[in-house]
Amino acid sequence: MEIDYGLDLTQSQNLVMTTKLMQSLKILSMSTLELESEIKRQAEENPIIEIETKNDERQVDWEKYIKDIQKHTYKDKNEFAYNIDNEVNFENMIKSTQNLYDYLKNQIGYYKIDKDERKVCEYIIDSLDENGYLNAQNEEIIIEKLKIDSSIYNKCKEYVQLLEPNGVGGNNLEECLLIQLRNLDVKDKLLEQIIKEDLNSIGSRKIKLICKKYNISENQCMDYVQIIKNLDPKPGKIYNLNDVSYIKPDVIIKKVNDDFIIIANEFNDINIQINSFYEKILNNKNSDKEAKEFVKDRLDGALSLIKNIQNRKCTTIKIANSILNKQKDFFEKGLDYIKPMKMQEVADELELHQSTISRGVNGKYMLTPFGMFEFKYFFSNGLETKGTEDVSAISIKKFIRDTIKNEDKSKPLSDEKIKVLLNDQGINMARRTVAKYREELGILPSSKRKTLISK
Incomplete structure (x- = not known):
């Protein structure tokens, strides 16, 4: 070579x-x-x-x-340059002095509510403490101060409780945690009851006492405890007024x-x-x-x-x-x-x-x-349909969540039944995919949903 x-x-x-x-x-x-x-x-x-x-x-x-x-500046025809004379003023949308209260008010600004309701919502937001709680004693003061009906106040309070961070607007720890469950679309009567009555027992690690009280296994009890631990007991605390760390x-x-x-x-x-x-x-x-x-x-x-x-x-x-x-x-x-x-x-x-x-x-x-x-x-992959266009996984998850939300609670829908409903909508999907999406949404299977209802 x-x-x-x-x-x-x-x-x-x-x-x-x-x-x-x-x-x-x-x-x-x-x-x-x-x-x-x-x-x-x-x-x-x-x-x-x-x-x-x-x-x-x-x-x-x-x-x-x-x-x-x-x-090197990219200027798209759809980009709106800030100008003080413009009809849409950027300064009115994102405050320069940013804190929890401005963040919540900014979100309310995008709700389709009238001026009077927005005023009540902002007053409620200003009444929150640094943890995001609303003192129950302030409710009567707000109603009297603004001269409004209690129904309007409760309606506006619900608006505030839908805002991020999840859990703001509760009167106490129990209500704060229940708001978070509601916003996450978690419907579990037993879990809600444990939150209302047994937080002290959880804090004292009296797991066996809770198991005996509700006749549940220790594994099921620990699952509930873990869900509660994943909730935020002080949702407003992370919004330090001097060094805000929320999403912009x-x-x-x-x-x-x-x-x-x-x-x-x-x-x-x-x-x-x-x-x-x-x-x-x-x-x-x-x-x-x-x-x-x-x-x-x-x-x-x-x-x-x-x-x-x-x-x-x-x-x-x-x-x-x-x-x-x-x-x-x-x-x-x-x-x-x-x-x-x-x-x-x-x-x-x-x-x-x-x-x-x-x-x-x-x-x-x-x-x-x-x-x-x-x-x-x-960004999500498309799922095959009988029509000409694919459907996103996000839309499918919303369909599954809404379908279960509106189901007959005494006869919860199985994954197979939901699959059939999707097929009727022209969406081809396997039962195991329905189960996967349901689990990602944090929704229990039909057998456990029925058990929870019976209890």
């Missing part, structure tokens, strides 16, 4: 994972709160960067530093003049600025050369951060716009009309890699006319 030694010249393409590229991918996959934390961290490490809130009136001219940013929407979908627009969250809480002290160093001819190099290096890092944030926004808007176009029926009519959609479809449309779409939807949320939804919510 002859061995030939020589030099060959070949040309190939390779992706080099630079620090800047890694930062770009990392920022793209961040949620809004993670991005804000990253900006704060960068500001601590880079003296060039200063961060300020909306209330800080100081303005800095960025033009000399980031002239090229506009070249990256985009808001709003209907204006019979058309939908996308309003981008511009991260109003934190603005990045360049420290003017270092600007003087760069402009001073007598500045030390090493000092100038240091400032230029840090300035480059600051600009990379700004560009990556801008790219994140552009990608988020593109994906949101694609979702809006593909899910128009959902935004018009609601959950029943969501369609199956895959990330690869969006990737092909936007001419991006699927991994980019995956990062772009990670931890991103949009506020719609029907509530807050994670971007990932809109």
